[in-house]
Amino acid sequence: MMNKLKQYERLFKQFDENGDGKISACELKQCVEAMGEELSAEDAAASVTLLDADGDGLVGFDDFVRFVEGGKEEEKENDLREAFKMYEMDESGCITPRSLKRMLSRLGESTTIDECQLMIARFDLDGDGVLTFHEFKVMML
Structure with missing residues (x-):
């Protein structure tokens, strides 16, 4: 804890x-x-x-x-998992700057890898440069 x-x-x-x-x-x-x-x-x-x-x-x-x-309701958790999978790269278990850029591009947003790294860094709780599901969940709450 x-x-x-x-x-x-x-x-x-x-x-x-x-x-x-x-x-x-x-x-x-x-x-x-x-x-x-x-x-x-x-x-x-x-x-x-x-x-x-x-x-x-x-x-x-x-x-x-x-x-x-x-905020741990089961339905919210399932929705977050589905959203996470959209941003995740190749079922790697994390959102990378590259996978974030790819998804934002699909949504019509033009971003650089550097911008994606900054977005991830804001919620990267363990400082490893990627977002795990737990970090994504904290960000979305």
């Missing part, structure tokens, strides 16, 4: 851009957009409100862990 907490801390810090120990709606929006997705300010604010247990308008580390740990 301690190793898992360290991974959560690393991921949390990716979202907590100003380092204040809390994730604001603005930080959530920026992080999602850095992954190449869109999130409106309204949706970011609604997400923060949903996750915020103490009512301070921000997502603290405990809120974040509770969300990540609580």
Whole structure:
């Protein structure tokens, strides 16, 4: 569990851009957009409100862990596995910069290998340069 907490801390810090120990709606929006997705300010604010247990308008580390740990419904897990397989290269068990570039290209996004490496690095919890299913799952939650 301690190793898992360290991974959560690393991921949390990716979202907590100003380092204040809390994730604001603005930080959530920026992080999602850095992954190449869109999130409106309204949706970011609604997400923060949903996750915020103490009512301070921000997502603290405990809120974040509770969300990540609580999102283990079987249907969601199966959907994530299917999505992961779309990005995975040759059933290797991981998403590589090359496989990410290939899938984004299929979706009409033009990216370089360097850009794909940066996208992966943001959620690469163990620093090996690829995303495992666990890392992909944490990213998607």
